[in-house]
Amino acid sequence: MSQLPSLGGLKSSYTPTQIRRNRLIFLGLVLVLVGMVAFYVLGPYDTKDDSATLKAGDCFQNIGTDKEAKTKKLDCTDPHADYKVLKMDEDGVVDTFSCSDVPGTTGSLTQSGPGKWFVVCFKENDEKG
Template sequence: MSQPPPLGGPNATHTPAQIRRNRLIFLAVVLVLAGMVTFSALGPYDTEDQSATLKAGDCFQNVGTDKAAKTKKLDCADPHADYKVLKMVENAVVDTLACSDVPGTTGSLTRSGSGKWFVVCFEDNDEKGEK
C-alpha cells in the first residue's frame, strides 16, 4: 500500500508562484476589509446635525427620525428641502413657548449645542422644486 501525499505542514514546499499568489490573496482580503471599515465609518452621506447653523430663511431636510431629528441645510429650491426656518430662538428650552408667537409655525425642535440651548421654529417649505 502506498502512502498518501503529505498535506501542507512544516515540511511542505511551496513554489515562489504559490507564495506570491497567497500573499496577493491576503493583501486583497485586507484591502477589502479596510475599505468596508472606511465606508461604514465615513459613509456616502453626511449625518452630522446642522441645527446650530440654521437661521431664519434657511431650509433643511430631516435626515434623522421624528423622535431623533437631524437637520441637513439645503437650498430652498432643492426638492429635498422639506422645511423652512422661521425663527431661531437662543437660550430657549420649551419649543412650544418659544414658537407660540411665530405665525405660520408648523413644527419646532429643541437642541443643546456648544453648551447652549436653542429652538428652531419652522414651517413646510413651499419653495422646494419638484422631484
C-alpha cells in the same frame, strides 16, 4: 526496526511565485475586510447636521427621523427643502415657550448638547420647486 511512511503532509518548500501569490491573496482578503468595516462605520449616510447653523429665512430638509432630527440646509427653491425657518432661538430650551409667539409656526426642533441649547421654529416651505 522499520520506519513509518510519510503522510504526505504539507509541501515543505514553496516556490517564490507561490509565496508571492499567497501573500497577494491574503492582502486582498484583508483589504476587502477593511473596506467592508469602513463602509459600515462611515456608511453612505449623510450624518452632517446643519441645525446649529440655521437662521430665520433658511430652508432645510430633515434627513433624520421625527425623534432624532438631522437637518440639511438647502436653497428654498430646492424640491427637497421641506421646511423654512421662522426663528432660531439660541437661548431657547423649551420649544413651546420659544415658538408660541411666532406666527405661522407649524413645528419646532429642539437641540441640546454640552453647553449648546437652541430651538428652531419652522413652517412648511411653500417656495420649493
